[in-house]
Amino acid sequence: MQVPFVDLSKTHKALEEELKQTFQQVLQASYFIYGPQVTAFEKQFSETLNTPYTLAVGNCTDALHAVLKMLNIKADDEVLVPALSRMTDAEVVSELGAKPIFVDVNEMGLMDVEIVENYITQKTKAIIPVHLYGQMVEMGELMLIAKKHGLFVIEDCAQAHLAKQSNQFAGTFGDAAVFSFSPTKNLGALGDAGAIVTSDKALYTACRKYVNHGASDKHSHEFPGANSRIDSLQAAILSLKLPYLTEWNEQRRQAANYYNNHFSKQLEIQLPKVGEKNEHVFNVYQIQTPQRTELKKFLKGEGIQTQVHYPKALPFTKAYSSLKHTAIDFPRAYRYQEQTLSIPLFPGISEAQQAHVVQCVNEYFS
Ligand SMILES: Cc1ncc(COP(=O)(O)O)c(C=O)c1O
Known part of the structure; x- marks a missing residue:
């Protein structure tokens, strides 16, 4: 699929x-x-x-x-x-x-x-x-x-x-x-x-x-x-x-809930955290794992497109290399850069598509 x-x-x-x-x-x-x-x-x-x-x-x-x-x-x-x-x-x-x-990010990115x-x-x-x-x-x-x-x-x-x-x-x-x-x-x-x-x-x-x-x-x-x-x-x-935006945002939230519920027993990945006062609209659903690169490759082989938001935190891009920042300056942004993987989520994504993503992620870790 x-x-x-x-x-x-x-x-x-x-x-x-x-x-x-x-x-x-x-x-x-x-x-x-x-x-x-x-x-x-x-x-x-x-x-x-x-x-x-x-x-x-x-x-x-x-x-x-x-x-x-x-x-x-x-x-x-x-x-x-x-x-x-x-x-x-x-x-x-x-x-x-x-x-x-640059200011470092918290555990929600x-x-x-x-x-x-x-x-x-x-x-x-x-x-x-x-x-x-x-x-x-x-x-x-x-x-x-x-x-x-x-x-x-x-x-x-x-x-x-x-x-x-x-x-x-x-x-x-x-x-x-x-x-x-x-x-x-x-x-x-x-x-x-x-x-x-x-x-x-x-x-x-x-x-x-x-x-x-x-x-x-x-x-x-x-x-x-x-x-x-x-x-x-x-x-x-x-x-x-x-x-239609409110309805589409609701569909995004429901799709995020599906992943949350079905990944909840998957110990190898960290799910997105949501702030207590926040109503999230999930433009992006991202998980974190130290095995990000390998997982991305595996999912591609199974027909699942993923993205990385963002492969380089801004202080570590060439554009700002003259500032000579290192991972110690922005440890959480660095962790995101190394571990985050955004998986498919959009209004109208089918349950079968989401089930395939969940199944393949589980299969990878087993
Ligand atoms: C967080 C954030 N800020 C700014 C922009 C820039 O938007 P635009 O492409 O409309 O200039 C984007 C677009 O991807 C974004 O995700």
Whole structure:
């Protein structure tokens, strides 16, 4: 049996007719950039999260760039980022000439809030908690620390659409949040797309201008900005999909429960831990084992696709090799790098597919 890591065709098949209609409507309107579909999606996303402002942009990396730039993060500033994440957060900080300061992760693979204060200096301007895999960094504690030191908090929600902590949505705790809608995200477009969410009107307005060449309309450029736009088609597709997101997240949780229950007696692997106050949305389901590489190879032979999130923690990538970090600096991120394996999980994964994964993992260890 073949088990793909992600199978987007499951959800798209069910929406085929509505997707065709959406394509048709956008084609007929022929308003491909900044069309009314964009404003409609921004409003719908804000209403869903119960937050005042959403600005849809080209992708999450652009979204973070705009926010940090408009918060005036600049050369010599320091910004705390998790040692384990996608490259985006550290990269954007570096691109602005500022310095990413890596913070090790906890046993859930999330920025370890308990050690954050050790890294704060006179130069620290902001913290970027990444709600990795689909569950949230401890935000109550982090916001207190940020307030105490006068720091901005920008939440990276690329993997955490509608995740909650103490019943509050990811993206509604900090000064701003950034989302990715790339295809395999919990809410995914049919290409690249992203968004900024904030309750700060001045920041929202500044970011809106920034992504439009520093202008509030087509030609009134107030400062040099950038160009980051979401297509009307992608916005329309996101609007179509958003009402299904809660149900898809529930399907992800159920699939995660299936693995949890069926792996519970499997002593050779560590299952994902979920924070007490967290409602996880499982963009990624990852297990840990010292035999990761061998297990991955075995599963491939059995038709099961897996991935590694992430094969190198950021301080150990070539991009940051000049910092000369070693495993001792970030022991938990290093452990994730060496031992984590992400296994198939997506809305619509069948019980037979999950049973095959469980059976093959058990077979490997026996
Ligand atoms: C945690 C995280 N942050 C940021 C990004 C960047 O998103 P985008 O590709 O939309 O720029 C991703 C995408 O994979 C991600 O997983």
